[in-house]
Amino acid sequence: MSLTGLFLISFLIIHVCINACIFNDLFYPEDDGDMFNRAAHFMATSMVVRTLEYGLFIGFIIHIIQGYVLEAKNLSRRGKGYKINLANKGSKWYSRTMGLLGTLLLLFLIMHISHFWVPSRITGLEEVEGKNYHNLFILMVDVFHNPVIVVLYVLGCISLAYHLLHGFQSAFRTLGMHNTRYIGMIKGIGTAFSIIVPFVFALMPISIYMDWIGRN
Amino acid sequence: MDHSNISLTLEVWRQESASANGKFVTYKVDDVSPEMSFLEMFDVLNERLIREGQDPIAFDHDCREGICGSCSMHINGRPHGPWHATTVCQLHMRAFKNGDTIVVEPWRAKSFPVIKDLMVDRSAFDRIIQAGGYVSVNTGNVNGVDANAIPVEKDKADTAFAAATCIGCGACVAACKNSSAMLFMSAKVSHLALLPQGAPERKDRVLNMVAQMDKEGFGSCTFTGACEAVCPKEISITNISRLNKEYLNAGMTVDKR
Missing domain, CATH: 1.10.1060.10 (Alpha-helical ferredoxin)
Structure with missing residues (x-):
């Protein structure tokens, strides 16, 4: 879980950086998402990236299967439960519900792939006028003008934040990090990462829906 | 600090044997000194049950000094009860108020099967x-x-x-x-x-x-x-x-x- 989790965390860094290119529109409205489209074009055509994409899918599948197997195995260890159980007061709710948060993220992932990956890679997208690359930005603007989808994406980002809040530091502990100073550092970095990355992701549908970007 | 004796209602898990079906049994316990330990309160209750010809409640205990690890009661939803960093034997009745209902259960885990009442097999x-x-x-x-x-x-x-x-x-x-x-x-x-x-x-x-x-x-x-x-x-x-x-x-x- 920890190795695939950390691999997926590294993917999130790349994903958020590429997608953040849409915010160029805030400062240069005439850009009209071109910076983002060019970045997406590079990601879609680079052989190295395409190869890594297979690794990413494998990483997701292993992480999901491992998660469910672990959850099922652990749930079966209790047997009869307690009449009153307050023992979990010593732990955070999101640490105890990683399986549920992961399931919400899986549903989000299916929706996200159907919105963007499938049109981009399989069903096809219109190209930017006069250029030989897809206009993924127009698709984003189109998708994120639906308020229901915006709400679902924000909820997905909140699930991601809590999933990371536990998963980030837990991954390092699982791999044996026990130095008190480093654990403190990892907790701090993990908390910052868990807030900043989902916040930037959530800002994308919100910004488009509010017409802060993509007005042209 | 109030040193008045208190009355409590206990809901205790009773289970005849490992293979028997257990259930919660309610006991009223009066005149409990707040200076008593939780296990001493159980001793008093058990003496009464013996006098009444009933089966006393089985529970693990040994040193009663918090060092042997024998006592193992899940009290009001927490292993070892409400006090932090305290074993059941070191838990005192001043942790509870007059009229409280206390639910006492054995450890619950398939690897710790119940032997009898509140005793589990931790081998x-x-x-x-x-x-x-x-x-x-x-x-x-x-x-x-x-x-x-x-x-x-x-x-x-x-x-x-x-x-x-x-x-x-x-x-x-x-x-x-x-x-x-x-x-x-x-x-x-x-x-x-x-x-x-x-x-x-x-x-x-x-x-x-x-x-x-x-x-x-x-x-x-x-x-x-x-x-x-x-x-x-x-x-x-x-x-x-x-x-x-x-x-x-x-x-x-x-x-x-």
Whole structure:
């Protein structure tokens, strides 16, 4: 879980950086998402990236299967439960519900792939006028003008934040990090990462829906 | 502080034997001194049950000083009850108010089957210790080297000692949503991995103990921290990270497996 989790965390860094290119529109409205489209074009055509994409899918599948197997195995260890159980007061709710948060993220992932990956890679997208690359930005603007989808994406980002809040530091502990100073550092970095990355992701549908970007 | 005696209602899990179906039985207990320990309150109740010709409530206890790890009651939703870093035997009735209802259950985990009432079979812990929680070097000043004559860095000695305070009560398993025994096992692995006397079996110890833990049917650690929060000896969850490091190191370097 920890190795695939950390691999997926590294993917999130790349994903958020590429997608953040849409915010160029805030400062240069005439850009009209071109910076983002060019970045997406590079990601879609680079052989190295395409190869890594297979690794990413494998990483997701292993992480999901491992998660469910672990959850099922652990749930079966209790047997009869307690009449009153307050023992979990010593732990955070999101640490105890990683399986549920992961399931919400899986549903989000299916929706996200159907919105963007499938049109981009399989069903096809219109190209930017006069250029030989897809206009993924127009698709984003189109998708994120639906308020229901915006709400679902924000909820997905909140699930991601809590999933990371536990998963980030837990991954390092699982791999044996026990130095008190480093654990403190990892907790701090993990908390910052868990807030900043989902916040930037959530800002994308919100910004488009509010017409802060993509007005042209 | 009010020293008036109190009256309580107890809902206690009663189970005739391992194979019998259990149920909660309600007992009214009056005139309970707040200076009594929780186990003394049970003694008083049991004396009454015996006088009335009823079967007394079975529960584990030994030292009643918080060091043997025998007492194991899940009180009002928490292993060892409401006080932090306290075993049931050290829990006193001043923790409760007059008229309170107290629900008392045994540890719940498939690896800790109920023997009778509030007693559970924790021999799985013994087998985990037998798998590797020992040292084979001679110690003491008769047949071996006096441990005090071996230099050990102060911080390592302190961390090893803190880990060695685990009394093996099983509260970590009782509290963990996965019924994991990792805090218990990591305390022993850390204790011996940090000291020179534990070095000869260091790698085999962690591999054998983890294998035995899996065999006993305990769950995996997902670092929720519930175990650390209820541990009467405040064993740190950091020990689990150290165990993981020891396990990875041993798994990658031991040839014979």
